[in-house]
Amino acid sequence: MSMNERPLKSNEWVAQKLHLKLTSGELSPGDKLPSVVDLAAEYGVGRSTIREALSALKAKGLLDIRQGGGTYVKAPPDEPAFAQEAWLDRADSLLQLLDVRKVLETGCAALAAKHRSEADLEALDATLNEMADRLDDEIFGEQADVRLHEQIAGATHNPMLMELMKTLSERLHESMRDTRSLWFYAEHRSASRLLDEHRSIVSAIRGRDEALASSRMGQHLAKVEQVLRDKTGIL
Amino acid sequence: MSMNERPLKSNEWVAQKLHLKLTSGELSPGDKLPSVVDLAAEYGVGRSTIREALSALKAKGLLDIRQGGGTYVKAPPDEPAFAQEAWLDRADSLLQLLDVRKVLETGCAALAAKHRSEADLEALDATLNEMADRLDDEIFGEQADVRLHEQIAGATHNPMLMELMKTLSERLHESMRDTRSLWFYAEHRSASRLLDEHRSIVSAIRGRDEALASSRMGQHLAKVEQVLRDKTGIL
DNA sequence: TAGATCAGGTCGTCTGATGACTTTGCTTTG
DNA sequence: CAAAGCAAAGTCATCAGACGACCTGATCTA
Structure with a gap:
């Protein structure tokens, strides 16, 4: 009504x-x-x-x-890409970009725990299973990783957060294009550990535990950042 | 011709x-x-x-x-016509706007605790003192409130977060222009309680306690939202 | 005095009518 | 048959009346 x-x-x-x-x-x-x-x-x-x-x-x-x-x-005014996301251009460094990501992703995790539907959980599980099945496929692993984080943002059912995450994620990958690529999934051990972390995050979301989902996401990102620091010189 | x-x-x-x-x-x-x-x-x-x-x-x-x-x-936009923030338009409801705010502000509080300088603390204290001195000035109280949250975002020293917060804050106030106004500071009691909450947040930032700053900010915003819910019908 | 009520001003929207302009397809004509 | 001419349909442009929603300030009432 x-x-x-x-x-x-x-x-x-x-x-x-x-x-x-x-x-x-x-x-x-x-x-x-x-x-x-x-x-x-x-x-x-x-x-x-x-x-x-x-x-x-x-x-x-x-x-x-x-x-x-x-x-x-009408044809788009030529430079929509630039002006459109003005806030992104404020980034002075990759470090700041990662900080923003941490803020958004931990927040998303908490909100996802609050708002997630059963369908969201199914989608997350499906992605997790795919990751498990193809632990050694580096290229697939990275795509699935991106997808999982997108799905978490989607589970908040908040269009603004989804948009923000999507834009940020694109920019992040663009910034790291040169250095990132596949080093992350190069070892079976890393991929396996990542999977565990992802599972624990999804588990917290399933249990509707906002604080836990948020903190686990935070720890996950901190580890990712640490690897980024150790394996590459870009930070 | x-x-x-x-x-x-x-x-x-x-x-x-x-x-x-x-x-x-x-x-x-x-x-x-x-x-x-x-x-x-x-x-x-x-x-x-x-x-x-x-x-x-x-x-x-x-x-x-x-x-x-x-x-x-309206005040002319700083960045001419094209700096439209597309992500903001994704908002379906005020509720979603407030969720995004919670995500950003708690994140800002944590990062502020991590990155704040002595100068940031001085500015925050100055604002807190002004709030204390003019507890009954409703108009001033609201301006100071906005300023404090801006300063916290500023203490992250992250231009992207500052930009996001600024844009979101404007939109939020515009959305609530009608109903918000001064109900919040109408009573001395409310203003006094708010001041305590703000002080505790700044205190956590001073102590460089990220988790505490974040959770206190979260509780603060939850209370604000609750008042919004109780005193107005807009949620 | 504080709260409820009311009236006037103003924006938000729908609708029917009319005019102007473009497109299209058919008809006329060489 | 082909090109020019023409009429009808489609669509935007604008007006005016009516109503509803909302804001503000003044008045009334407990």
Whole structure:
């Protein structure tokens, strides 16, 4: 029954929805949007509301509205990547990047313990099992690692944290591209130990123990950082 | 020659006119614009046209439109139009916003405990003393509160965290602009209790006790959230 | 005095009507 | 047959009236 507890005004809501379709690639530059009337029907709002949303997106340079012709997706203003994530550019060093990661990941672990659903647990288990099955596959191991941390962020069911983690993770991997790669999974022993740590984190999330999940994640990241320190000169 | 004489659409024309008044200083940050009805009369167009123009300017971050309250000129964004923080728009609800805040602030508290300098401590103490001296000044109390949390973020010496906190904090206050205001400092008792909590957090930071600083910050925010829940219906 | 109530101002949205412009497909014409 | 002409449909642009939601400040009441 409690269907509408929307903190956002309808026009903002529509604008966000459309903005998502633009950035997520569901709509590509050059594509034509449905007519105002159709959009109004689709989102269950009036035409004025749609027009306000479109005007806002147009003001941001995302849309091209042609009278009588329709509404089209404009080519992104060239440098979206740079300006978009301004906060990331504040990083003076990899060390700071890792600190932010620690903050976000421990927080995610705690929130995941609080909000995780059964489906989240299943997904986490599946990833853990895959990791166990292919302990010696270095490339796969790293991908699964990334995926596991993504899933933990996903288990918070908080879109902002997921976005933040995703962006940070990309930047982190980019920063370490040269040095990181596979050293981490080079030994069976390391991979095995990592798996144990991951399991214990997931276990805490399963048990809904926020503090434990957070601290285990913290310790895990500290160890990763330590290895990074020992095996490479980048810190 | 440039045949750029295509007649501007009314809404664009109005948006340009208003934009000029903003950038030319004829309207300064904080100023209140005429009502939609008045603007419509002034420019000889319909209300929808005015609203589309306002929506566009709002999308560019130039205006603050408050339902029932009027339209106000926003402080010009430091980083011009393009420094939009995409991650913030992912928020579906105030609850999620508060969760992110908890993650960031507890993390900041821990990192502040690790990295704080003597100068940071002095600044924190100064703010605490001011809060103590003016326990009954509600407006000042709130400003000092914001400042204290900013200083804690600053004590991490991590520009990314400072940026994230600043952006989040602005958004949070905007979201709660309506309901928050001064209820929190309305009673001497509340202000006094808050001061104690803040002192204990700073104390943990001084002692370089990361875990303690983090948990105290967490408890502090939980209490704030509880008050928010009790005193207002917005959660 | 503190809280409840009320009224006026203002934003938020829907809707029907009308005009302007673009696209498209069909028809006319050389 | 092909090109020009034309009419209809599709779509954006704008207006005006009506209502609801929300904020503020003044008034009333316990």
